[in-house]
Amino acid sequence: MAFTADQKEIFLLVKRGDKPDLSEVEKFDRSKLKKTNTKEKNTLPSKETIQQEKECVQTL
Template identity: 80%
Template sequence: MSDKPDLSEVEKFDHRKLRKTNTEEKNTLPSKEVIEQEKAAGKDKC
């Protein structure tokens, strides 16, 4: 048995059968204003 991986299936793969997808960027980080509001709310509770 050899240490090299079997690439025969990869060589047969037809990339033309893949469907085109549209990616949508999402900004999951809060804005500076939101961070400031949360800091202010945290100070009010203490």
């Protein structure tokens, strides 16, 4: 009997059980991470800009 790829994946998931493998997570060293500063690139439009766009659309 041949199994499809989906059936094989389901079989492997059932065989492993419900417990995920956390061995790599336990080995992870947070001290090796670099500090980063995030900068917002896509800001939301102001109320004035939204109002101007609404007025422009209404005139069409």
